[in-house]
Amino acid sequence: MLIISLSKVNDNLNNQQISERPTYVLINNFTHLIVSKRMGRSLCCETVHTNKGSWTKEEDQKLVAYIRVHGEGCWRSLPKAAGLLRCGKSCRLRWINYLRPDLKRGNFSVDEIEIIIKLHNLFGNKWSLIAGRLPGRTDNEIKNYWNTHIKRKLLSKGVDPSTHMPLDKKKHTTTTTTTTTTLPKKSYELSSVWQAQFASLAAGSSCFKSVDEELNLDLSISPPVKQQQKYPVKKEMHNEMSELCFSCRLGLRNSKECRCKNITVDDTKKNLIIGYNSSSSTLLHYRSRDMNA
DNA sequence: AAACTGTTCAACCGCGTCCTC
DNA sequence: CGAGGACGCGGTTGAACAGTT
Numbered sequence: 619m620l621i622i623s624l625s626k627v628n629d630n631l632n633n634q635q636i637s638e639r640p641t642y643v644l645i646n647n648f649t650h651l652i653v654s655k656r657m658g659r660s661l662c663c664e665t666v667h668t669n670k671g672s673w674t675k676e677e678d679q680k681l682v683a684y685i686r687v688h689g690e691g692c693w694r695s696l697p698k699a700a701g702l703l704r705c706g707k708s709c710r711l712r713w714i715n716y717l718r719p720d721l722k723r724g725n726f727s728v729d730e731i732e733i734i735i736k737l738h739n740l741f742g743n744k745w746s747l748i749a750g751r752l753p754g755r756t757d758n759e760i761k762n763y764w765n766t767h768i769k770r771k772l773l774s775k776g777v778d779p780s781t782h783m784p785l786d787k788k789k790h791t792t793t794t795t796t797t798t799t800t801l802p803k804k805s806y807e808l809s810s811v812w813q814a815q816f817a818s819l820a821a822g823s824s825c826f827k828s829v830d831e832e833l834n835l836d837l838s839i840s841p842p843v844k845q846q847q848k849y850p851v852k853k854e855m856h857n858e859m860s861e862l863c864f865s866c867r868l869g870l871r872n873s874k875e876c877r878c879k880n881i882t883v884d885d886t887k888k889n890l891i892i893g894y895n896s897s898s899s900t901l902l903h904y905r906s907r908d909m910n911a
Numbered sequence: 912a913a914a915c916t917g918t919t920c921a922a923c924c925g926c927g928t929c930c931t932c
Numbered sequence: 933c934g935a936g937g938a939c940g941c942g943g944t945t946g947a948a949c950a951g952t953t
Contacts, residue, residue, distance in 0.1 A: 670922085670923075671921095671922075671923090671947085672921075672922075672947080673921090673922085691939095692938090693938075693939070694937085694938060694939085706938085706939085707923085707924090707939085707940095708922075708923080710939080710940085711921085711922065711923080712921090712922080714940095715920095715921070715922085716921075716922095743942065743943085744941090744942090745941075745942065746940075746941060746942085757940095757941075757942080758920080758921075758922090758942095759920085761942075761943085762919070762920050762921085763920095765919095765920095766918070766919060766920080767919095
């Protein structure tokens with residue numbers, strides 16, 4: 619009850635007010651303290667006054683300058699070291715979603731949209747997985763684009779965005795799972811190449827040929843090229859993964875279509891992100907935290 | 912020109928997962 | 933092995949802007 623009432627006090631204040639008026643920060647932090655006690659953990663910005671809301675040019679400059687010198691990582695201590703009155707979380711988000719130099723700006727291309735739809739059908743709302751296959755795009759950007767554009771587009775074409783099934787047939791389905799190997803009904807236009815891939819999978823044919831081989835799509839992973847060079851793929855891992863079929867490379871291990879079940883890969887490494895580089899046919903994969911190590 | 916409504920997207924929040932001690 | 937810290941993810945919010953009345 620106390621948590622609710624204090625949260626309501628916060629709700630009545632905009633971010634600017636909170637950041638400018640220490641009194642309310644205290645109220646805000648008090649709320650956080652209650653929550654953190656309940657959750658058994660402390661929040662990153664509960665002890666000191668931190669700015670919230672939009673970032674200023676000066677803050678951006680400080681953050682960029684600091685990361686240029688010291689690199690990414692250690693987000694909790696970064697704000698203090700960089701002279702920012704922000705929590706580490708906020709700094710990380712600002713860097714990843716806005717300041718990173720390798721970010722692609724502007725509208726999504728038709729190819730990108732097609733990939734997003736295809737991958738959403740496979741992964742569901744796993745935006746980071748999808749972003750990992752769209753270089754220069756962030757999960758936040760893709761998520762926003764999905765919610766504001768693609769979702770509506772699919773609905774207008776009579777497709778349920780969450781199941782990728784025709785809306786009129788949705789009521790006949792008993793289960794809806796986002797991470798599924800079920801092939802989409804051809805209810806909206808995918809390129810003939812994608813359709814051929816789906817047909818291939820449906821027919822139980824052997825592993826896919828690389829899709830991007832034909833589409834000439836660069837499906838390499840999203841981290842900056844610099845990082846890929848800085849953290850080269852472990853050789854043994856590369857050998858292991860290069861044996862996987864297309865189904866597995868898309869994260870559908872143990873699916874019906876998997877043709878490489880005899881190969882063991884540590885499935886517990888959930889953060890393993892697998893990409894496929896069209897030009898070299900080389901698998902790229904990394905664990906984000908390994909990269910920061 | 913003002914008021915209202917709809918849209919976009921940067922930023923926040925809560926929680927899950929992994930890692931270290 | 934459990935506790936706590938750090939990080940990352942997905943859902944949600946709300947300010948700013950655009951379009952309409």
